[in-house]
Amino acid sequence: MVNDGMGDQSARMPDRPGTRPARTAPNQPARARFPEARHYAALDLGTNNCRLLIARPAASGFTVVDAFSRIVRLGEGLAATGRLSDAAIDRTLAALAICADKLRRRNVLLSRSVATEACRRASNGAEFIERAYRETGIALDIITAEEEARLAVLGCHILIEPGDDPALIFDIGGGSTELVLVDTRTPVPTVLDWHSAPWGVVSLTESVGHAGDAIDRAASYARMRALVAESFAGFAARLPRNVARPRLLGTSGTVTTLASVHLGLERYDRAAVDGLIVPATAMRRISADLSGMSIDERAQLRCIGHERADLVVAGCAILETILDLWPAERLGVADRGIREGILRRLMREDGR
Secondary structure (H helix, E strand, O other): OOOOOOOOOEEEOOHHHOOOOOOOOOOOOOOOOOOOOEEEEEEEEEEOOEEEEEEEEOEEEEEEEEEEEEEOOOOOHHHHHHHOOOOHHHHHHHHHHHHHHHHHHOEEEEEEEEOOOHHHHHOHHHHHHHHHHHHHOOOEEEEHHHHHHHHHHHHHHHOOOOOOOOEEEEOOOOOOEEEEEEEEEOOOEEEEEEEEEEOOOOHHHHHHHOOOOHHHHHHHHHHHHHHHHHHHHHHHHOOOOOOOOOEEEEOOOOHHHHHHHHHHOOOOOOOHHOOOEEEHHHHHHHHHHHHHHHHHHHOOOOHHHHHHHOOOOHHHHHHHHHHHHHHEEEEEEEEEHHHHHHHHHHHOOOOO
């Protein structure tokens, strides 16, 4: 069962950057100096993105009052050096400073900020966490791959299509991909099995690359697929066979981007994408088309642009490999995940 209190360390927002908030025992959130405020915040610092969500409780769960998202590429170069680069750290600290300002201005009652694969893997990950606290006042927790997977499930499971068979939820990140097999016959899905692979859109792109002519691009895409399939092999062998109606839900920039391409959107529209159900064949076709394009051709697509043009092909390779091991006819798309999972935990622990 997803444990809403598993490994959670909620942090009070400091009065000013550089003043470390007192830690509290697990499952006992700390409170800010403004008891009348009812804003909660979740910050997810991944290998590629820094994302913040601030919300207040509502009858249907919560209402978002502020949000922030920026591609920071914290894990850029990590595969080659094993360290977070100075340039990546500077980009990330700039984004965290914006988040810190929003947290102060919104009078946040409870917050939690987490860091994932890049900080787990980097030899200077802990050093970066300390510097981020000193300079921005944001106390980041480096969470395990298992907690990352469970938070993603908690944040997006409501979008799984109805059914009695097991469902597969996946999160394609910048530095890793999490796969979670769940039983949805319980109010909060029961986790039956999970797996974290060390391939995300940044790590896979940096390890394989995707350039050259059409022949080179096809070869690199095949290499990506093979590496991902190898990393999934143990989990794939444990998956149940002969599932009557496999259900699949993806939460990541890859699936939301491909869904936008599928819809032919001029610019990203969360309302159109979150909760969308797309035929798996359509996602495979888009993946194949993108993998055959040059980076400049991909950059011309409005829903991809220059920021994602170099990384989206790795996401396509991971997605197609997931479709190979869990052959669902339809793919659910979620523009929600870890941050929403954190918010639900915080509000639940606070009795809301």
